[in-house]
Amino acid sequence: MAPNTAPTALWPAPYASGAVDATVHVPGSKSVTNRALVLAALASEPGWLRRPLRSRDTLLMAGALRAMGVEIEEGVGPDGTGEAWRVLPDGLQGPATVDVGNAGTVMRFLPPVAALADGPIRFDGDPRSYERPLHGVIDALRQLGARIDDDGRGALPLTVHGGGALDGGPVSIDASSSSQFVSALLLSGPRFNQGVEVRHTGATLPSLPHIRMTVDMLRAVGAQVDTPESGGEPNVWRVTPGALLGRDLTVEPDLSNAQPFLAAALVTGGKVLIPDWPERTTQPGDRLREIFTEMGGSCELTDYGLVFTGSGAVHGIDVDLGDVGELTPGIAAVAALADSPSTLRGVAHLRLHETDRLAALTKEINELGGDVTETADGLHIRPRPLHGGVFHTYDDHRMATAGAVIGLAVEGVRIENVATTAKTLPDFPELWTGMLGQ
Numbered sequence: 149m150a151p152n153t154a155p156t157a158l159w160p161a162p163y164a165s166g167a168v169d170a171t172v173h174v175p176g177s178k179s180v181t182n183r184a185l186v187l188a189a190l191a192s193e194p195g196w197l198r199r200p201l202r203s204r205d206t207l208l209m210a211g212a213l214r215a216m217g218v219e220i221e222e223g224v225g226p227d228g229t230g231e232a233w234r235v236l237p238d239g240l241q242g243p244a245t246v247d248v249g250n251a252g253t254v255m256r257f258l259p260p261v262a263a264l265a266d267g268p269i270r271f272d273g274d275p276r277s278y279e280r281p282l283h284g285v286i287d288a289l290r291q292l293g294a295r296i297d298d299d300g301r302g303a304l305p306l307t308v309h310g311g312g313a314l315d316g317g318p319v320s321i322d323a324s325s326s327s328q329f330v331s332a333l334l335l336s337g338p339r340f341n342q343g344v345e346v347r348h349t350g351a352t353l354p355s356l357p358h359i360r361m362t363v364d365m366l367r368a369v370g371a372q373v374d375t376p377e378s379g380g381e382p383n384v385w386r387v388t389p390g391a392l393l394g395r396d397l398t399v400e401p402d403l404s405n406a407q408p409f410l411a412a413a414l415v416t417g418g419k420v421l422i423p424d425w426p427e428r429t430t431q432p433g434d435r436l437r438e439i440f441t442e443m444g445g446s447c448e449l450t451d452y453g454l455v456f457t458g459s460g461a462v463h464g465i466d467v468d469l470g471d472v473g474e475l476t477p478g479i480a481a482v483a484a485l486a487d488s489p490s491t492l493r494g495v496a497h498l499r500l501h502e503t504d505r506l507a508a509l510t511k512e513i514n515e516l517g518g519d520v521t522e523t524a525d526g527l528h529i530r531p532r533p534l535h536g537g538v539f540h541t542y543d544d545h546r547m548a549t550a551g552a553v554i555g556l557a558v559e560g561v562r563i564e565n566v567a568t569t570a571k572t573l574p575d576f577p578e579l580w581t582g583m584l585g586q
């Protein structure tokens with residue numbers, strides 16, 4: 149599945165000699181696939197996931213649920229078409245060991261599931277996973293009645309001693325470092341004896357669309373959820389206890405992974421069609437229609453999908469990306485190629501993503517001749533003529549795709565460890581060269 153390249157290998161990023169003109173079928177959403185897997189595993193009846201993303205993060209999620217006793221079968225959908233996973237929930241069991249890799253969704257969404265299992269569930273992962281914040285989930289689960297052994301840092305590795313059930317009830321957390329703390333507690337909330345009431349007490353809350361995705365997907369499997377948007381208190385979400393339905397869900401394309409392809413149309417003055425772009429979605433990548441239009445392109449949502457066209461000009465942007473932080477590396481790459489400066493704000497929490505993304509983008513773009521400075525909560529990017537060189541990726545899939553976007557416009561960019569894109573988009577190198585007709 150992963151490209152046949154060693155971690156240290158350098159991938160010559162293809163340079164675009166002209167405008168791209170391509171149709172790119174983008175695989176399923178990581179965030180939707182991993183939520184759907186968790187909800188199907190907690191349901192009281194079997195369910196289907198059609199067109200699931202098969203990437204490192206989602207295979208880790210499936211592997212973890214299997215280790216806890218959930219059956220996930222490979223197959224075709226119930227109507228005989230399309231690849232699908234059939235999820236057969238069963239009593240969750242320990243002992244089991246879960247490898248979270250460096251998947252935020254796995255390390256945060258599964259400890260609450262493990263608290264419902266019978267027996268101990270040990271969580272471990274990549275070295276970077278030890279540095280990513282998890283205190284919101286650990287502290288909350290303890291407040292809700294779970295027993296967890298960790299080394300006191302509020303991070304991995306840890307063991308959740310599942311007791312077969314969890315009291316649940318009200319809990320207060322500071323989710324300013326990751327929206328996934330809130331999503332994690334809500335996803336398992338219907339299975340807690342008293343449900344759950346999550347109160348966010350921090351000053352800021354990133355990635356609100358991802359919390360909306362959690363709420364929408366919970367409601368789609370029959371859960372009752374009260375939210376600030378449905379007339380509840382600000383920063384409070386309530387999930388009523390109850391059984392979850394097994395559903396037949398088709399996973400939308402990953403719109404954040406559509407980003408490099410849209411960016412390719414923008415920076416080459418070309419055109420890209422992304423089939424199956426949803427008309428309505430909670431995916432943060434949908435904001436690209438607006439952001440990349442402001443940066444110089446135009447888009448049209450047609451019956452075939454999203455058609456995005458570059459004008460030949462690329463403009464800088466001043467934008468708060470707090471809601472859509474995972475789009476930052478790709479926007480920074482385009483901004484480095486623009487005709488005016490950019491300010492990207494509201495993304496201090498990116499310092500604790502796959503890598504410190506603000507430091508990594510600054511260093512790598514500057515090493516190609518750019519002029520980027522870090523601010524307290526983002527980046528200032530002043531475009532300058534760039535030159536070729538090695539673009540380091542720090543085991544971060546979005547650093548690799550950002551480097552590839554720069555490589556389209558700058559000859560001689562070599563991407564370190566492009567295979568790291570397998571976290572969410574294992575076919576990236578093939579899709580990229582396919583887009584370029586190579």
Ligand SMILES: O=C(O)C1=C[C@@H](OP(=O)(O)O)[C@@H](O)[C@H](O)C1
Pocket residue numbers: 178179180252253325326327328331354355358359473474497
């Ligand atoms: O819930 C999710 O699926 C995600 C939430 C966001 O996390 P943070 O709120 O930690 O940024 C996002 O960046 C991540 O890629 C996916």
Ligand SMILES: C=C(OP(=O)(O)O)C(=O)O
Pocket residue numbers: 250251252253474501502546572
């Ligand atoms: C932040 C990201 O991932 P994770 O789910 O590991 O937090 C991301 O994909 O940009």
